Amino acid sequence: xxxxxxxxxxxxxxxxxxxxxxxxxxxxxxxxxxxxxxxxxxxxxxxxxxxxxxxxxxxxxxxxxxxxxxxxxxxxxxxxxxxxxxxxxxxxxxxxxxxxxxxxxxxxxxxxxxxxxxxxxxxxxxx
Numbered sequence: 001x002x003x004x005x006x007x008x009x010x011x012x013x014x015x016x017x018x019x020x021x022x023x024x025x026x027x028x029x030x031x032x033x034x035x036x037x038x039x040x041x042x043x044x045x046x047x048x049x050x051x052x053x054x055x056x057x058x059x060x061x062x063x064x065x066x067x068x069x070x071x072x073x074x075x076x077x078x079x080x081x082x083x084x085x086x087x088x089x090x091x092x093x094x095x096x097x098x099x100x101x102x103x104x105x106x107x108x109x110x111x112x113x114x115x116x117x118x119x120x121x122x123x124x125x126x127x
Contacts (some may be wrong), residue, residue: 002050003096004050004052006062006088006101007089007096008043012031012103012127014103015040018035018107019121021033021040021110021117022034025065029046030045032060040057040106040114041056041109051090053089053093054087055086055087056084056088057105057108058082058109058112059085059105060112062105062108063075063085067113071093072087085105087102
């Protein structure tokens with residue numbers, strides 16, 4: 001398993017652990033995370049090799065702030081207009097070093113897409 005595949009497995013497990021979230025197929029050859037039948041994260045890209053990883057998430061709070069990160073690709077059109085950010089890690093990029101950032105992005109995307117009653121559960125104190 002490549003580090004990119006390992007990162008996707010860990011990020012998918014994290015995303016699927018959020019309230020009522022689930023993993024499933026995305027568009028064409030992509031994989032996705034859903035809440036309430038709506039995508040909040042997309043993994044992969046057409047013809048992407050095993051040693052690369054593309055992740056697309058909705059970041060309404062930080063989309064403008066992350067554009068200078070080395071792994072963020074410029075979003076265009078509908079994606080940019082609606083604050084979706086595309087992160088791409090090539091074969092030489094250390095995607096595992098960015099896992100905490102990517103988990104925070106998954107959480108932000110989840111909150112942006114999930115019904116308020118579900119996103120409020122993230123801030124509820126543990127019993």
